[in-house]
Amino acid sequence: MNATTEELPVEVVPPPRPDGARLAKLGLLAAMVSRLVGRLVGIVLVIVLAREADSQTVAVYGYLLGTATLVTILTDLGVASVAGREVAAGRMPADGALHAALLPQLCSVLAAGAVTVLLAEFAGPQAAPPMAVALTVGFVLVGGMNNLWADVLRGTGRVVLEGALQLGSAVALVAAGSLVIEFGGNATDLLIVVVLKEVAVLLIAAAVLRPRRRPEVRSRTLLGQGMWVAVAGTAIVLLWRQGTLVIGGAGSIGALATYVVATRFFDAGVTVAHTAGFGLRPGMAALAADPAAFRHAARRYLGLVTLLGVVVAGVGVLVAGPITTIPFGERWASAVPAVRMVAVSGLPILLTYVSLALLSARRQMRWLCLSSVAGAVVGVAVTVLLTLARPDAFSAVVGTTVGATVMALALLAGLRDLVLPARGPVPAEAVCGGGGF
Numbered sequence: 001m002n003a004t005t006e007e008l009p010v011e012v013v014p015p016p017r018p019d020g021a022r023l024a025k026l027g028l029l030a031a032m033v034s035r036l037v038g039r040l041v042g043i044v045l046v047i048v049l050a051r052e053a054d055s056q057t058v059a060v061y062g063y064l065l066g067t068a069t070l071v072t073i074l075t076d077l078g079v080a081s082v083a084g085r086e087v088a089a090g091r092m093p094a095d096g097a098l099h100a101a102l103l104p105q106l107c108s109v110l111a112a113g114a115v116t117v118l119l120a121e122f123a124g125p126q127a128a129p130p131m132a133v134a135l136t137v138g139f140v141l142v143g144g145m146n147n148l149w150a151d152v153l154r155g156t157g158r159v160v161l162e163g164a165l166q167l168g169s170a171v172a173l174v175a176a177g178s179l180v181i182e183f184g185g186n187a188t189d190l191l192i193v194v195v196l197k198e199v200a201v202l203l204i205a206a207a208v209l210r211p212r213r214r215p216e217v218r219s220r221t222l223l224g225q226g227m228w229v230a231v232a233g234t235a236i237v238l239l240w241r242q243g244t245l246v247i248g249g250a251g252s253i254g255a256l257a258t259y260v261v262a263t264r265f266f267d268a269g270v271t272v273a274h275t276a277g278f279g280l281r282p283g284m285a286a287l288a289a290d291p292a293a294f295r296h297a298a299r300r301y302l303g304l305v306t307l308l309g310v311v312v313a314g315v316g317v318l319v320a321g322p323i324t325t326i327p328f329g330e331r332w333a334s335a336v337p338a339v340r341m342v343a344v345s346g347l348p349i350l351l352t353y354v355s356l357a358l359l360s361a362r363r364q365m366r367w368l369c370l371s372s373v374a375g376a377v378v379g380v381a382v383t384v385l386l387t388l389a390r391p392d393a394f395s396a397v398v399g400t401t402v403g404a405t406v407m408a409l410a411l412l413a414g415l416r417d418l419v420l421p422a423r424g425p426v427p428a429e430a431v432c433g434g435g436g437f
Contacts, residue, residue, distance in 0.1 A: 020290070023088070024283025024297055027159040031279025032272075034163030038170035039271065045174045052181045060128050060187035064136040065194070068116050072140055072147075073237055075112040078229030079104045079222040080151040081281070085360055086222075087155030088282035089289065094156045096214030101148055101222050109144030113137040128187075135191035142198040149205035154282045161208065165201050173197045228365035232356070232372035239376040239403045240270055243396035246383045250391045259393035261328055262338035266397070269312070269346050276305065277353030284361035298358050298418045305354050309347030316343020338393040345401040348408040355411035364414050371410035379403015 049058055083101040086092040092100075120133045153162045176193045243263065248256045280301060287294040316323075320339040324332055352375075359368040383399025412419055 020088075020283050020285075020287030021293060021297060022283070023157055023159065023286055024280050024301070027154060027281070027283050028276060028279040028301075030159040030163035031275050034167040035275045036272070038167050041167075041170050041174050045177045048178045048181050053186075057181075057185075057187045057190070060132055061190050064116075064120060064128065064132060064187070064191070065139070067119050068112070068136050068140050068143075070237070070241075071115045071119070072109065072112045072144055074234055075108050075115065076144075076147075076230055076233060077104050077108045077223065078226030078233065079108075079219075080148040080226075081229055081278075081360065082222050082225040083148070084151030084155035084282060085285040087152055088157075088285040089361075090286070092217050093212075093214055094152055094209060095212035096217035097155075097222070098148070098152050098209060099211035099213050100217045100219045101152075102211055104219055104223055104226070105144060105148045109141050112144060113140045116140055132188045132191055135188065135195050138195045139191065139198060142195065142202055146198055146202050146205065149202065149209065153205060153209060154278075155285070156209070157282070158208070159279075159282065162205075165204060169197045169201050172200075225363070225365055228369040229360070232369045235369075235372040235376035236352075236407075239379045239400060239407070240266075242376075242380045243383055243400050246380075246387050246399070247391065247393065247396040250387045252391070255392050258332065258335045259338065259396055261324070261332050262335040262342055262393050262397060265316075265323075265339055266342045266345065266400070269342070269349055273305075273346075273350045273353040276350070277357045280354065281357040281360060284357055288361045288363075294361070295418050298415065301354055302351070302358075302415075302419065305350040306347065309350045312346040313344045316340065316346065335393060338397045341394060341397040341401055345397070345404050348401070348404040351408040352404060352411060355408065355415060358418070359411060359414055367414035368411065371407055371414065374410050375403045375405075375407020377403075378406045 049061070053061075079101045083092070083097040087094045087097050116136055117133060120128055120136065150162050150166070153159075173193060176197075177190055180189045180193055243259060244256070247259050284294065284297065287297055317340045320336050320343060321333070324336050324339050328335070356368060356372075359365075379399055379402060381399075382402045383396050386395035386399055389395070
């Protein structure tokens with residue numbers, strides 16, 4: 001057993017654990033439907049905003065929400081995902097885990113709110129009204145607490161309820177936001193709708209699951225595990241975003257614009273992979289105490305995403321031209337080579353997020369963290385070197401793809417007992433954090 005495993009308390013009377021195999025399937029389905037359909041519905045608001053709103057509203061609303069979302073990810077302490085995992089595994093009661101995670105999560109979102117204000121004040125559009133910035137901070141605070149409740153709800157097996165809340169809130173935002181725009185509302189008015197939507201979701205989630213202090217469940221336990229998740233998450237975000245920074249600093253405006261167009265497909269792939277990962281996480285955590293069942297499920301899902309990744313790569317390379325020039329226009333034909341490489345990156349990205357879920361379920365947190373950092377470091381280095389030699393979008397996408405591949409291979413190395421053919425009974429240590437870190 002590794003050091004991180006020993007820190008976790010052993011309950012005298014463990015809380016009930018959901019059926020892992022069923023929860024993995026249902027969690028994956030609920031997450032994919034709620035998030036992806038929600039994204040598709042959200043496109044309606046983007047279209048209405050682009051067609052009906054003035055440039056100032058589009059710029060302020062897009063910048064503030066985009067900045068808030070990114071900052072929330074970067075300041076996340078990882079306690080929400082750890083709390084959800086421990087609840088799903090039956091090692092912590094849901095109300096106790098929620099209570100223990102409240103203070104660390106609140107500190108995380110307060111830090112995110114402060115950074116958002118600083119960025120809006122010193123790096124954001126000058127037209128951003130103070131009220132819009134204040135509402136964005138409210139969105140950060142309430143949305144961050146929603147993330148905590150969502151993880152714990154999924155850990156209890158309420159994946160359909162959590163998915164329904166997410167999908168329903170997305171539909172409500174689009175409906176109300178479109179009305180606001182049609183009646184001439186500005187960015188501040190839209191952000192009022194966003195905050196009210198988040199508050200409504202939080203009130204419903206809090207009514208379903210209330211925190212309760214449990215002496216045996218401590219915040220420091222969640223923080224000890226969560227910090228590994230936090231560092232890994234920062235490294236992964238850095239890998240996905242570093243291409244914009246590098247090509248923006250070393251290339252021309254044209255190269256940066258081409259990169260932005262090409263990576264719209266990249267962002268879509270990351271969204272699908274991330275959704276699959278957190279959808280599987282509760283079910284795999286619930287299976288972690290059963291080595292044979294865990295191995296069977298892990299190999300199944302790794303096989304499925306490998307097949308999907310190969311198909312995406314093959315089809316993407318073949319149709320990169322039309323899927324780029326038809327929606328974006330012929331003038332973006334220069335982005336086609338980069339889009340082909342984006343399609344190739346789909347396989348390692350899918351493997352990365354599923355492997356993250358499996359390693360987290362087995363509490364191999366150090367391996368998870370170091371693998372993520374290694375992939376990010378390699379990806380940034382390759383991107384910088386290639387961009388210095390050839391400052392175009394293709395170089396930046398290749399660097400990101402190389403980093404994602406290194407990250408996926410490193411993560412899979414921690415799961416080698418699952419990936420390689422079995423040589424006898426799977427030891428219990430293999431699914432309890434004995435993967436080397």
